[in-house]
Amino acid sequence: MTHKSFVLGVVMATLLTGQFAYSANELDQSMSAAKENQSAGAASQQKVDALYEAKREALQVMRVTQAEIDQLSVYNRQLREIIKNQDIQISSLNKQINDIESTQQGIMPLMERMINGLETFISLDLPFLIDEREQRISALRSLLLASDITVSEKFRRVLEAYQIEIEYGRTIEAYRGENTQGETVDFLRIGRSALMSISLDGNASQAWNNHNKQWEDLNGAYARSISQGVSIARKQAAPSLLELPLQPVMEAK
Structure with a gap:
C-alpha cells in the first residue's frame, strides 16, 4: 500500500467515526426530547382528567341543587296554599267566636231560668232524695258563676240535671x-x-x-x-205485682 492510500484510509475512517458519533448524539437528543414530550403529554392528560372530573362533579352538584330548588318551589307553593287555608280558618274562627259571644249573652240567662224552673219543679214534686236534689241545684248555681268552665259544659250539666229528673219518672x-x-x-x-x-x-x-x-x-x-x-x-227479689197506694187516691188508716 502506498503512503497516499494509507493517508486516505485514515481520513475516511476518521470521517466515518465522527459521523457515527454525531448520529448517536442526535439520537440521544431525540430520545430525550421524546421523553420530555411524553412527560408533558402525561401531565397535560392529568390536567385534562382533573378538569373533566371537576366538571363532572360540578354538573352533579348543579343537578342536586336544581332538584332541591324544584322541591323548594313545590314546598313554597304548598305553604302558600296552607297559609291561605289558615287565613280562611282564622276568619271563620273569629266569626264563630263573635257568634259565641253573642250566643252567650242569650244562653246564660236561659240557663238561669232553666235552673229556677227545675228548682220550682222539685219543690212541687214528691219529696224524695230532697237533700241530693237541692244540692244539685246549688251546684248548678255555683257552676254558672265559674270562670274556668266553658258555656257549653255549663249547659251540658244543666241538661244532665234535667235528664236525671226525667229518669226519676220511669224508675x-x-x-x-x-x-x-x-x-x-x-x-x-x-x-x-x-x-x-x-x-x-x-x-x-x-x-x-x-x-x-x-x-x-x-x-x-x-x-x-x-x-x-x-x-x-234493691234487686233482692224478682219483680211481681204489688198492691200499693198510688196518687192521687190513698187509703188512710
Missing part, C-alpha cells in the same frame, strides 16, 4: 233515710206515682199525699207489699 227506687219524726225508715218510690215509707221492723207504713203535701199513715194491709217493693227495687 223505681228504694233508699234508707229519716222520716219527719226523725225515725230511720226505708223509702220506696214508684216513678212519680207514689212515695212510701216503712219502718225497719215492718210494722208502720206511710205514703206521701202530694195534694195535701203531707205524709199519711197507711193501714197494715200495705206493709207487706211495701216491704216486697223495697226488696224488688
Whole structure:
C-alpha cells in the first residue's frame, strides 16, 4: 500500500467515526426530547382528567341543587296554599267566636231560668232524695258563676240535671233515710206515682199525699207489699205485682 492510500484510509475512517458519533448524539437528543414530550403529554392528560372530573362533579352538584330548588318551589307553593287555608280558618274562627259571644249573652240567662224552673219543679214534686236534689241545684248555681268552665259544659250539666229528673219518672227506687219524726225508715218510690215509707221492723207504713203535701199513715194491709217493693227495687227479689197506694187516691188508716 502506498503512503497516499494509507493517508486516505485514515481520513475516511476518521470521517466515518465522527459521523457515527454525531448520529448517536442526535439520537440521544431525540430520545430525550421524546421523553420530555411524553412527560408533558402525561401531565397535560392529568390536567385534562382533573378538569373533566371537576366538571363532572360540578354538573352533579348543579343537578342536586336544581332538584332541591324544584322541591323548594313545590314546598313554597304548598305553604302558600296552607297559609291561605289558615287565613280562611282564622276568619271563620273569629266569626264563630263573635257568634259565641253573642250566643252567650242569650244562653246564660236561659240557663238561669232553666235552673229556677227545675228548682220550682222539685219543690212541687214528691219529696224524695230532697237533700241530693237541692244540692244539685246549688251546684248548678255555683257552676254558672265559674270562670274556668266553658258555656257549653255549663249547659251540658244543666241538661244532665234535667235528664236525671226525667229518669226519676220511669224508675223505681228504694233508699234508707229519716222520716219527719226523725225515725230511720226505708223509702220506696214508684216513678212519680207514689212515695212510701216503712219502718225497719215492718210494722208502720206511710205514703206521701202530694195534694195535701203531707205524709199519711197507711193501714197494715200495705206493709207487706211495701216491704216486697223495697226488696224488688234493691234487686233482692224478682219483680211481681204489688198492691200499693198510688196518687192521687190513698187509703188512710
